[in-house]
Amino acid sequence: MTFEFLLILESIPKMLAGLGITIQLLFLSSFFGLCLGIILLLMRISGRWYLSFPAFMYIYFFRGTPILVQIFVIYHGFPQFEFIRESIFWPILREPFGCATLSLSLNSAAYVSEILRGGYLGVEKGLHEAGMALGLSKYHRFFFVTTPIAVRLALPAYSNDFISMIKATALASTITLMDMTGVARTIVSKTFAPYEIFIAAAIIYLIITWFFQRGFGLFEKRISRYTIR
Amino acid sequence: MADLSVWWDDYFWGAMTVLKVFGVSVIMTVIFGLIGASAKLSKSRIAHKIASAYTIAFRGTPELLVLLIFYFGSAITLTSITHIFSPETQFVDIPPFWAGSFAIALIVGSYATETFRGAFLGVDPGVVEASQALGISNVHTFFYVRIPQMWRLALPSFGNHMLSLMKDTALISIIGLEEILFVAEMATAVTYKPFLMYMIVALIYLSITTVITLVVMGLEKIANRHLEGAP
Numbered sequence: 001m002t003f004e005f006l007l008i009l010e011s012i013p014k015m016l017a018g019l020g021i022t023i024q025l026l027f028l029s030s031f032f033g034l035c036l037g038i039i040l041l042l043m044r045i046s047g048r049w050y051l052s053f054p055a056f057m058y059i060y061f062f063r064g065t066p067i068l069v070q071i072f073v074i075y076h077g078f079p080q081f082e083f084i085r086e087s088i089f090w091p092i093l094r095e096p097f098g099c100a101t102l103s104l105s106l107n108s109a110a111y112v113s114e115i116l117r118g119g120y121l122g123v124e125k126g127l128h129e130a131g132m133a134l135g136l137s138k139y140h141r142f143f144f145v146t147t148p149i150a151v152r153l154a155l156p157a158y159s160n161d162f163i164s165m166i167k168a169t170a171l172a173s174t175i176t177l178m179d180m181t182g183v184a185r186t187i188v189s190k191t192f193a194p195y196e197i198f199i200a201a202a203i204i205y206l207i208i209t210w211f212f213q214r215g216f217g218l219f220e221k222r223i224s225r226y227t228i229r
Numbered sequence: 230m231a232d233l234s235v236w237w238d239d240y241f242w243g244a245m246t247v248l249k250v251f252g253v254s255v256i257m258t259v260i261f262g263l264i265g266a267s268a269k270l271s272k273s274r275i276a277h278k279i280a281s282a283y284t285i286a287f288r289g290t291p292e293l294l295v296l297l298i299f300y301f302g303s304a305i306t307l308t309s310i311t312h313i314f315s316p317e318t319q320f321v322d323i324p325p326f327w328a329g330s331f332a333i334a335l336i337v338g339s340y341a342t343e344t345f346r347g348a349f350l351g352v353d354p355g356v357v358e359a360s361q362a363l364g365i366s367n368v369h370t371f372f373y374v375r376i377p378q379m380w381r382l383a384l385p386s387f388g389n390h391m392l393s394l395m396k397d398t399a400l401i402s403i404i405g406l407e408e409i410l411f412v413a414e415m416a417t418a419v420t421y422k423p424f425l426m427y428m429i430v431a432l433i434y435l436s437i438t439t440v441i442t443l444v445v446m447g448l449e450k451i452a453n454r455h456l457e458g459a460p
Contacts, residue, residue, distance in 0.1 A: 060435075061431075061435065063392075063438075064392075064434065064435040064438040064439065065396070065431040065434045065435050065438070066396040066397070066398075066399035066400075066434055067396070068399045068400060068403075068410070069399055069410065069427060069430050069431045069434060070431070072410070072413070072423075072427045072430075073424065073427040073428060073431060076417065076423040076424075076427060077423045077424030077425075077426075077427045077428065078424065079423075080421070080422060080423050080424040080425075081424065163288075163289075166291075167290070167291040167292060168291075169291075170291030170292075170293045170294055171291075171293055171400075173293070174293075174403060181291060181293060181294055184294070185297070188297075188301065192305065193305075194297065194298060194301035194302045194304075194305055195298070195302050195305070198294055198297055198298040198301070198302070199298065201294055202286075202290040202291075202294050202295070202298065205289060205290045205291055205294065206285070206286065206289040206290060209288075209289040210289065
């Protein structure tokens with residue numbers, strides 16, 4: 001057993017080709033996850049039980065089960081039903097990429113809505129009351145008073161969730177998607193050099209997470225520039 | 230439902246395997262977390278560096294990749310070592326159960342390191358000084374003074390870590406452990422009912438995570454029983 005640096009150098013360009021899919025998966029599913037998360041948040045804070053209870057159940061289910069199981073239910077499970085195979089969504093659900101995006105979005109929506117709810121509940125009541133006293137309408141209060149502060153409060157937790165999304169995209173390789181981990185696994189099955197290839201892939205992931213962590217850190221600094229520390 | 234009745238046994242034993250993995254790796258997670266936190270808080274600069282490298286590496290790489298490195302890496306190392314002694318061996322590996330438990334415990338341990346570190350810092354330094362003044366040894370201070378108090382602070386986050394540990398156990402089926410996800414795969418191959426079979430896996434995980442949440446709530450109550458009425 002030898003540690004071959006040449007092999008690492010050879011395999012890095014191949015893995016960077018898989019990086020494209022990883023990044024696409026990351027951005028698409030965090031975008032859809034954020035949109036759905038906001039809808040879920042609005043349902044939960046609406047104060048109407050027929051909206052908040054389904055949202056609660058959704059969050060409970062998606063936070064209580066492993067992402068891998070969710071991916072398998074969607075990728076292997078959905079084609080069992082005739083009506084899904086005949087629906088207009090079939091071209092998306094037939095592809096592993098569509099399934100991975102869908103399951104990661106649904107999963108991240110549950111976490112994101114809880115994070116946003118934490119931010120929303122962290123906003124001081126007094127500000128809300130001050131807005132009311134100033135005669136701002138309900139919508140203005142929500143958009144111009146609560147939201148900016150809630151976003152600031154939720155951002156650290158959201159950046160953590162984003163980082164765990166990066167790591168979750170690796171699971172897409174289990175449904176034959178050729179993301180970075182998928183490419184690494186194929187190279188390993190050919191060369192049988194797990195240390196070199198997997199560690200090289202791990203370092204690329206580390207660089208990506210570091211990059212996004214820095215980005216979020218700077219963004220956090222920017223949006224909290226009015227707060228006195 | 231008729232399809233299902235044949236598979237209950239397999240699901241049950243699969244769930245038992247999941248619980249076993251969970252039990253083993255929770256213990257390892259606590260150990261790694263305590264070692265990591267002690268290293269991060271120690272005065273030794275080398276220990277601090279090592280612990281930082283540990284948390285950065287394991288929190289930044291995908292769980293699946295860590296698992297694959299541990300399983301296939303250990304297999305290739307062991308195979309080449311045994312080749313020296315008996316050249317006719319083909320393949321030696323650490324059982325997926327142990328490789329998997331160890332890998333996920335290391336991952337969650339890196340998160341627990343940060344939690345425990347924060348909790349140790351939350352213990353009032355006056356209490357530690359008081360126990361030093363009373364002549365209690367460092368080891369006794371650690372186990373009888375620091376740990377009972379940091380435990381209270383660490384529990385809420387540690388509960389979350391236990392949940393993610395539970396959910397990470399699903400990954401071990403990828404390296405060939407015969408747990409519930411593996412059972413579902415087999416059952417699907419026979420019955421052609423993938424949705425049903427994987428949904429049962431999801432529901433088993435959901436019930437286990439629910440129980441863990443309730444247990445953590447109970448533990449928090451026990452840990453905080455002296456603080457009744459305190460803010």
